[in-house]
Amino acid sequence: MRDIVLHLIPNAHLDPVWLWDWREGLNEGLTTCRTILDLMDEDDELTFIRGETAIYEHIGRTDAPAMRLRVFTRPGTGCCSTAFTTLFPAPRLSARLTSSSHGSGGVTMRRSKPSLRL
Structure with missing residues (x-):
């Protein structure tokens, strides 16, 4: 019988502007990233x-x-990845134009930070 290999990849889905003040949401994002970076150090x-x-x-x-x-250099090692190129999660985007705008904003940000692997 073959051994089964199971890979668990942590993911943070945090909509920084839904149900709270945008500043609070973005600060929660900072806290989440800081925590995962500490875990990656371990x-x-x-x-x-x-x-x-x-x-x-x-x-x-x-x-x-x-x-x-820590955030902008570690992704080049292959241990971090951004799942989507939208600025905010797509389910909150109501119109195709809005979705396109958020997508292009994310891509623009990605191009300005080439160390991020999207």
């Missing part, structure tokens, strides 16, 4: 994905240079 094989490029953009604008360095 386990080199940990892989993590998240879905909103707005969180990465927020990290890039904050006064947390150490965290920026």
Whole structure:
């Protein structure tokens, strides 16, 4: 009988503008990223994905240079990945034009941060 290999990949789906103030949502994104980066420091094989490029953009604008360095350099190692290129989760987007706008915003952000593997 063959051994079964099971891969678990943590994911954070956090809509930073749904049911709370946008500042609170983005700060929750920072806290989530900080926590997963600490876990990655403990386990080199940990892989993590998240879905909103707005969180990465927020990290890039904050006064947390150490965290920026950890987030924007670690993905190049293949242990981090962004699941989607939208600024916010697509289910909250009501119109095709809005969805397209968010998608292109995420792609623009991705191009400005080539170390992020999308």
